Structure formats: C-alpha cells, structure tokens
Amino acid sequence: MSETPRFNRVLIANRGEIALRIQRACRQLGLETVAVYSEADADSRHVHEADVALCIGPAAAARSYLDPDGLLLAARLTGAQAIHPGYGFLSENADFADAVEKAGLTFIGPTGASIRMMGDKITAKRAMREAGVPCVPGSDGPLPADMDAVRAIALEVGFPVIVKASGGGGGRGMRVVERVEDLAQAVTLTAKEAEQAFGNPTLYLERFMQKPRHIEIQVLCDTHGTALWLGARDCSLQRRHQKVLEEASAPGIAPETIAEIGARCAEACRRIGYRGAGTFEFLYEDGVFAFIEMNTRVQVEHPITEETTGIDIVAEQLRIAQGARLGMAQADIGLQGHAIECRLNAEDPFTFMPSPGTITRWDLPGGPGIRVDTHVVAGYTVQPYYDSLIGKIISYGATREQAIARMRVALAEMKVEGVSTNIALHQDLLADPAFARGGVDIHYLERWLAKRTAS
Amino acid sequence: MSNRSEQLVPHFDRLPEPEQIGQMATWLAQAGLESLELCNEAAGLKLRIRVGQAVPAAASSHAPPASQPEAGGGLVAVKTPYFGHLCLTHPQRDTAFAPVGAKVAQGDIVALLTLDSLQVPVLAPVAGTVAEVTGQPGALVGYGAAIMQIQPD
Numbered sequence: 001m002s003e004t005p006r007f008n009r010v011l012i013a014n015r016g017e018i019a020l021r022i023q024r025a026c027r028q029l030g031l032e033t034v035a036v037y038s039e040a041d042a043d044s045r046h047v048h049e050a051d052v053a054l055c056i057g058p059a060a061a062a063r064s065y066l067d068p069d070g071l072l073l074a075a076r077l078t079g080a081q082a083i084h085p086g087y088g089f090l091s092e093n094a095d096f097a098d099a100v101e102k103a104g105l106t107f108i109g110p111t112g113a114s115i116r117m118m119g120d121k122i123t124a125k126r127a128m129r130e131a132g133v134p135c136v137p138g139s140d141g142p143l144p145a146d147m148d149a150v151r152a153i154a155l156e157v158g159f160p161v162i163v164k165a166s167g168g169g170g171g172r173g174m175r176v177v178e179r180v181e182d183l184a185q186a187v188t189l190t191a192k193e194a195e196q197a198f199g200n201p202t203l204y205l206e207r208f209m210q211k212p213r214h215i216e217i218q219v220l221c222d223t224h225g226t227a228l229w230l231g232a233r234d235c236s237l238q239r240r241h242q243k244v245l246e247e248a249s250a251p252g253i254a255p256e257t258i259a260e261i262g263a264r265c266a267e268a269c270r271r272i273g274y275r276g277a278g279t280f281e282f283l284y285e286d287g288v289f290a291f292i293e294m295n296t297r298v299q300v301e302h303p304i305t306e307e308t309t310g311i312d313i314v315a316e317q318l319r320i321a322q323g324a325r326l327g328m329a330q331a332d333i334g335l336q337g338h339a340i341e342c343r344l345n346a347e348d349p350f351t352f353m354p355s356p357g358t359i360t361r362w363d364l365p366g367g368p369g370i371r372v373d374t375h376v377v378a379g380y381t382v383q384p385y386y387d388s389l390i391g392k393i394i395s396y397g398a399t400r401e402q403a404i405a406r407m408r409v410a411l412a413e414m415k416v417e418g419v420s421t422n423i424a425l426h427q428d429l430l431a432d433p434a435f436a437r438g439g440v441d442i443h444y445l446e447r448w449l450a451k452r453t454a455s
Numbered sequence: 456m457s458n459r460s461e462q463l464v465p466h467f468d469r470l471p472e473p474e475q476i477g478q479m480a481t482w483l484a485q486a487g488l489e490s491l492e493l494c495n496e497a498a499g500l501k502l503r504i505r506v507g508q509a510v511p512a513a514a515s516s517h518a519p520p521a522s523q524p525e526a527g528g529g530l531v532a533v534k535t536p537y538f539g540h541l542c543l544t545h546p547q548r549d550t551a552f553a554p555v556g557a558k559v560a561q562g563d564i565v566a567l568l569t570l571d572s573l574q575v576p577v578l579a580p581v582a583g584t585v586a587e588v589t590g591q592p593g594a595l596v597g598y599g600a601a602i603m604q605i606q607p608d
Contacts, residue, residue: 039520039599055597056538058520064598073570074538077595 006322007081007106008032012046013071014086017375017391018298019046022084025314034078036071038064040383045375052078059385065089068096072103082106082321088387091297094119108321109276110296117272118294128291131268133280134261136290138206142166147184154183154205162208163190167198176208209290211441212283214238215250217258217265218305219278220316222326227269229262230309231335233301237429237445239352244422244445245429247340248304251400251438253284255335261289266330277302277317283442300343300392303373307339307396338400340407342426344374345388346419350453356384361417365410369396369403382419390421400438404430428452480504520599530586532601537575539568541602543592546574557585559605566590566602583607 010026011034012019019035023046026033035050040059047053056074057064064070066089075083083100085091091109098112109115118124129135137157143150154161154177163186165173173194177186187203195201213236221227234250235243249258265280279295302313311333316326346355362378374391376382382390393410397403411427432448434440483491483504490505520534535541543566544551551557553565559579566577583605590602 053597054538054595055599057598070538073573077539077570 009034009051009078009080010082010084010108010318011036011071011075011078011080012050012086013065013083014089014091015041015044015046015065015375015386016389017373018086018300019044020049020375021373022086022314023049025312025318026084028312029315029318031318034075034080036064036074036078038385040385043380045377052080054078059383061089061385068093068099071096072099072105075100075103075105080105082108084108084317085297087297087299092119092295106321108317110274110278114272114274115296118296121293124294125291127272128268128280128294131271132264133268133291134264134282134289136206136209136283137288139204141204143187143203143205147187150187150205151180151183155180157205157207160208160210161205163187163203163205165190165194165198165200166202166204167200168194173197207288207290209283209285209288211443212285212290213250213439214243214442215253215282215284215289216299217262217280217282218299218302218313219265219269219274219280220311220313220320220326221266221269221274221276221278222320223275223323224325225270226326226329227266227274228326228328228330228333229266230305230311230313230333231262232258233304234439235301236440236442237435238442239445239449243301243343245340245342245426246301246304247338247400247403248308249335249338250284257287263330276320277313285441300389301341303371303392303394304339304341307371307394308335308337309333310336337396337398338403339394339396340403342393342407342411343389343422344391344393344414344416345422346382346390347388347422348420349422349424352422354384354388355420356382356388357419358382359390359416359418361415363413363415365393365413367406367409369406370394370410371396390416390419404436476502476504528586529607530604531581531583531607533565533577533579533603533605535566535568535577535596535598535600535602537568537570538597539570539573539575539595541590541592541594541596542567542569542574543588543590553579553585553588553603555585555588559583559585568596577602579605581605581607 009032012022023033032051035047035053036056037044037047038057038059039055042055054074056070057067068090083105090096092115094112094116097107097109097115100107117127125135139153160176160178163175163177168174175186175190177183191201191203213234216233216235218230219227220230231248232250233246233248235246237245277298279299281292282289283292298314306313348355358381359376359378362376364372371394372391376390395403395407395410397406408430411423414423429435493502553559559565561579561582563579564576565579568575585603586606587604590596
C-alpha cells in the first residue's frame with residue numbers, strides 16, 4: 001500500500017455473491033465497507049456485515065444498482081471514498097467511471113477511457129491488432145474487385161472463410177465458403193445481395209471458425225507499468241452466451257501457447273495504460289486465437305484463476321486502486337493444478353426458467369479443494385428481479401481428474417430445497433465423456449441439451 | 456392503435472409550458488426512460504427532454520413506496536421516497552413539520568430528506584393525525600424507511 005491510503009471506506013455498488021466477495025476482500029485489507037442495496041435485498045448477508053448500510057431505492061435496478069447519481073449521492077452521504085462496481089450493472093459504464101473520478105472518488109477499475117475503448121468493438125479490435133493481440137485472420141479491409149486477388153487473400157486466411165457485407169449485421173449479408181472453387185460465386189452473390197439490402201456492395205472476409213472454444217486470459221495491471229497475465233480459462237460450456245461451467249487451465253492447449261498469448265495481452269495492457277483487473281476473450285480453433293472482446297471488470301469466474309495462481313484478484317484490484325505496486329513479477333506467477341467452477345442458478349433444470357422463492361434447505365459441500373462463493377443462507381429468498389445466480393462451487397485439484405472428482409462429490413453434497421437449481425445439469429455434464437476428454441466447443445452444450453430434449 | 460396514440464401524444468404546435476415539461480420529465484424518470492424527443496418539422500419545433508439520471512428530476516419523481524394500513528391500530532406508515540438525512544423541522548422556521556398530534560392532509564410535507572444541497576420532501580400518504588414519529592432527526596435514512604405513523608381520518 002502507498003503511505004497514505006487513497007481510501008479507507010469502499011462503497012460496493014452491487015449485490016449478491018460478488019458484493020459479499022468484495023466485502024471480504026475489503027475487510028481483509030482493513031477497509032470499511034458501505035453496502036447500498038435495493039429494498040428487495042434488505043436481508044442480504046453483505047448488508048448485515050457492512051459498516052454502513054443504506055437502502056437506495058426499490059427493487060427495480062434502474063432506480064437502485066443502475067442509478068449512477070443515486071450511487072454517487074450515497075457515497076457522499078456515507079463518507080465512502082471509493083466505489084467498487086463488481087460485475088454487471090454499472091461495472092462497464094465508462095460515463096459512470098468518469099463521474100466517480102470527477103466527484104473526487106476512486107473508481108476501482110480501469111479509467112473511463114479504457115472502458116470506452118473496449119466497449120466499442122471496432123476500436124477495441126484495432127487497438128488489439130496494433131498491440132499484437134491476434135484477431136480473426138481476415139482481409140483486414142474491403143475485398144478488391146479482382147477475383148484472383150480475392151482468391152489469394154482467402155487462401156492466405158485459410159478455408160473455411162466467411163464473406164461478410166461491410167454494411168451488414170445481425171446475421172444478414174454473410175456467406176460461409178468451404179472450398180476455394182466456390183469462392184467466386186459466393187463473392188458475386190453476396191456483393192449483389194449487399195448492394196440490394198444495404199446499398200453497399202463492399203465485402204470483407206474472415207476465417208470462419210466452426211467449432212471454436214472460448215478461451216480467456218486474466219490480466220492484472222498496476223499504475224506503475226506492471227501488467228501480468230494470470231493464465232487461461234476455458235469457458236466453452238455456454239447456453240445462450242451464458243457461461244455455465246468454467247475451468248482453468250484450458251485442457252489440451254500447451255502452456256507455451258498460452259504463455260505467448262498471455263504475454264501479448266499484458267503488452268497490450270501496457271500500451272493502452274490499462275489499470276486493474278481485466279479479461280481478454282478469444283475464440284480458439286485449430287491453434288488459432290481470435291480476439292473477441294475485453295471485459296474491463298472482475299468476472300464471475302475469477303475464482304478459478306485465484307485457485308490456480310494463489311492470487312486474490314479482488315484484493316489486488318483494491319490495492320491497485322490505492323496506488324500500490326503489484327508485489328510480484330510475471331516470473332513469480334506459477335500456474336498450479338486445475339480448478340473448475342459450477343455456477344449454481346435458481347432455475348428449472350429443463351426449461352431454464354428462473355425459479356425464485358425462499359430457500360428452505362442449504363447444505364454446503366466441503367473438504368479439501370472445495371470453495372463456495374455465495375450470498376445465500378437458509379431462509380434466503382431468491383428475488384425475481386435480478387439474475388438467478390445463487391452461488392458458485394469451485395473445486396481445485398492437483399490434476400483435472402482430481403478437480404472433477406472433488407466437484408462430483410461437492411455437487412452430490414450440495415442440497416438445496418425451496419427453489420429448483422441446475423445442480424443436476426452440472427452432474428450430467430461432469431459425467432459426459434466429451435467433457436471428461438476436455439476441449440469441447442462453444443456449441444457443445446446447446447447440442448447436448450437439444451439431444452437431451454429429443455430423447 | 457393510431458387513434459389511441461393520437462390521444463396520448465399531445466398536439467405539438469407550440470412548446471409546452473415548463474410545468475408540462477416537468478411532468479413529462481417525471482413520467483420519463485418513472486418509466487426508467489432517458490430521453491424523449493418531440494418534433495414538428497412544419498412548425499419548426501423540436502423538444503428534447505433528457506432526464507438521464509438527473510438527480511433533482513429523479514429525486515422529485517421518486518414515488519414513495521406503497522404504504523398499507525398496518526393490521527391492528529389501522530396506522531399508516533409514512534415512508535421515505537429517497538434516502539438522505541432526515542429533517543423533521545422546517546429549515547427556515549423552528550417548528551416541526553408534523554409533530555405527534557398534528558393534523559395532516561394527504562400530500563402535506565411532513566419531513567425533508569437532505570442530500571447536500573438537495574432537499575426531497577416526504578409527503579403524507581393519507582389525511583389524518585400524526586400518531587407517532589419514529590425517525591430520528593439528522594439520521595441517515597434509506598429509501599422506504601418508515602419515519603412516522605398516521606392515524607387516518
């Protein structure tokens with residue numbers, strides 16, 4: 001820590017498990033916490049544990065957790081000098097980050113400028129490409145009129161390619177081309193359609209990733225020029241773009257490959273003056289990494305990285321915001337063992353409809369290598385107003401097999417009554433042979449669910 | 456539908472009065488909307504109302520949480536429409552807005568919440584007699600806090 005701390009009271013502008021997680025880190029660092037909450041969350045654990053608790057509005061997030069002016073007023077009234085936004089809500093709102101700093105408070109996260117840059121996909125991609133972070137291989141601009149030149153580009157990019165209209169979007173004006181002999185016709189057709197649909201025949205092309213995995217790199221940067229990468233997470237098991245189960249490290253990808261990509265992410269952070277925690281998300285297929293976006297906040301799945309690195313990411317966020325130097329170098333970061341996170345949702349295991357209600361039984365798993373991050377206690381009422389995440393079980397093992405075995409037992413021990421949960425889904429996934437082999441793609445879970453529904 | 460929307464959207468051939476604009480801003484804030492734009496090109500008029508999360512507009516629009524008569528005595532709680540420091544006496548005078556025994560009409564100001572320079576009135580949800588004042592003057596109270604009880608007429 002710097003000699004005079006910039007803040008000693010932190011307002012937690014969030015709810016649920018992440019609010020409690022942030023509160024724990026604050027308390028361990030000797031910082032006071034302010035819990036601001038909606039009427040619906042009055043009985044939350046972090047509200048009871050806070051040094052100061054203030055109800056700032058009704059259940060509707062727009063008038064509580066998403067109300068920037070209310071949060072700033074609450075900070076002023078409660079004497080908080082810093083705001084931790086958690087994830088979701090206002091965590092990636094550049095204007096809020098700016099407003100916090102303008103009010104003379106510390107925003108525990110990157111600058112508004114960084115958030116803004118990463119919020120715009122085109123600027124983000126351009127910045128990443130310039131910094132040497134791999135993006136989807138492609139034409140890097142409009143396709144030339146000469147078909148031989150187009151063919152040369154496509155061959156260099158590698159088939160299959162996807163031909164897209166510059167003016168297109170939302171799945172329209174694009175065509176996947178598997179073979180070079182089909183390219184000319186596809187380009188002519190797509191250009192004609194683009195002209196008709198968007199009034200602009202300009203096309204570009206990219207490598208089409210058919211069965212990519214979702215691989216992400218965690219970074220941590222201080223304000224003194226140190227940027228570290230903390231290994232990779234595989235978050236390919238998703239349903240409707242919502243992650244369900246994540247693991248660290250990414251099975252089957254060589255550590256040297258991750259190290260190279262991690263170093264590039266860290267270098268990109270140094271170039272853009274990034275500060276705090278962040279995540280670079282990639283699609284990965286056949287050895288090719290393609291940058292999708294950067295999340296400029298702490299993520300739900302941060303604990304699996306904490307387990308494999310031994311670094312308390314939320315505490316580091318707080319220390320960085322105090323102006324402290326990261327007390328380690330890249331060489332000090334050892335990636336040990338394997339960690340898995342299962343997100344527990346209060347939802348119907350078949351329809352995935354949220355299942356709000358009062359939890360009447362809440363038996364937690366335990367034992368070596370098991371961590372549970374949750375705000376829930378027996379008697380807690382799952383509100384219908386917010387997301388259905390009720391907790392996260394994290395298992396750690398020396399090997400992936402051990403982490404899976406520990407998670408299996410943990411899921412069997414976890415007993416929840418009063419609301420429906422997706423525990424059974426996690427159990428089925430852990431028993432799935434393809435998952436056991438590791439490295440399934442981002443469409444795997446939805447295909448698997450479709451098969452389950454059919455049978 | 457078109458008939459209905461004609462009724463809902465006023466004729467926009469001149470700029471509304473400030474009070475009407477204020478009312479529209481309140482409705483926007485209540486609906487959780489950020490901005491509204493009315494345009495009449497023929498008349499060369501354009502009105503843009505942005506509430507964003509502007510505090511005074513948002514604060515004044517914050518409807519108090521519903522107060523229901525409590526079982527038993529039939530008392531109705533006065534709940535705060537926002538958070539802030541509770542002020543039970545009129546800042547310019549030395550008298551309490553609504554001490555125990557005071558008769559209040561629905562909508563009377565019974566207290567103020569102060570947030571720096573901002574003041575948000577706390578209104579009586581029903582007409583009646585103040586039966587009890589539970590809020591502590593100067594205390595930081597949250598949204599929806601019961602600060603007094605009214606015995607309805």
